[in-house]
Amino acid sequence: MPELPDLEIFAVNLEKRFKNKTLEKLEVIVPKRLNVSETELKEALEGHQLQAVLREGKTMQLHFGGGNVLGLHLMLHGEIRLVEKDDQVKFRIIEFHFKGDNSFALTDFQKMATPTLNPEPSEVPDALSKDFTITYLKELLSKKKIQIKTLLMDQHLIRGIGNTYADEILWHTRISPFSIAKAIPEKKVKDLYQGIEEVLRKEIMQLTRAIPDSFNAEVKDFLKIHNPDLKHSPTGHEIKIDKIGGRKTYYTDEQVQYNL
Structure with missing residues (x-):
């Protein structure tokens, strides 16, 4: 599932490719995923230029002329696919046809x-x-009084952090994912706050260089711990795997567990 750094890059690349292009036709293949009628969606967006693509939490938001915004949430397996002439793209939800044979789905x-x-x-x-x-x-x-990893992934508390980067942030700050949020000492909370920005922004910078034109490629080359191909952390400690909330959790004994 794409997470904050991936979506940041996808949004930038999508804007770079389609900004200021006029949406000529909107094709809805799975209307049940819409929050409005197909007719209302088309009336709001068709004939307007795409002015910007921004990331908000785990969504990309397409800002069109006329003051309307279309949010795209990729969920677990969604992707943005360029559509060339005569392409047969599978599993489409919605397809955007811009002036000049520029399309994506x-x-x-x-x-x-x-x-x-x-x-x-x-x-x-x-x-x-x-x-x-x-x-x-x-x-x-x-x-x-919940585990810190659960808190970091809760989109009702902090938007944007998912399973992968929760593990990366917690390893970076040496806090066990099983720590109780309320028990983490103030100094480590400060480390956590700084670590969130440091890990996410560094990953965005690395992905900018790695996938400068992609809308869907997820690159895991820069992950320090959340990677099934890795057996040890960069500091040489064994990477262990457990589950929190049904999601795989990667951690090492370097990370301190704080309990009440």
Whole structure:
């Protein structure tokens, strides 16, 4: 599943390819994934230029002329696929045809990827937004008796961090994923806050160089710990695998577990 750094790159690359192009035709293949009628969606977007593509949490948001925004959530297996003339693209949810034979499709073999017209603004801070402050994180952790990895992945608390980068951030800060949020000492909360930005921004920088034109390739080459092909961390410790909330969790004994 694409996570914050992947989606940041996809959004930049999508904007680079389609910005200022006029959407001539919108083809809806799976209308049940829409939050409005197909007619309403077409009336809102067709004939307008794509002005910007931004990432918000785990969604990409396409900003069109006329003041409308289309949010795209890839879910677990969704992808953005370029569509060349006469291409037979499988598993399409929705397809965008821009002036000048420029097209792309949102695809998902599970048919779960979701287009949302004018999504409601979220009050939950994005992990890389100015609203995500050290004060917010301290107050959040002080109230929660849940495992820290569960907290980091909860999109109702912090938007953007998923399974992979929760593991990467916690290893980077040497905090066990099994630690109870409320038990983490203040100094380590500060380390965690700084680690979130450092890990995510460094990955974005590395992916910018690795996939400068991609809309769907997930590159795992830069991961330090959340990778089944790795047996040891960069510091030589054995990587262990367990499950938290049904998701695989990668960690080492370097990480300190804090309990109440």
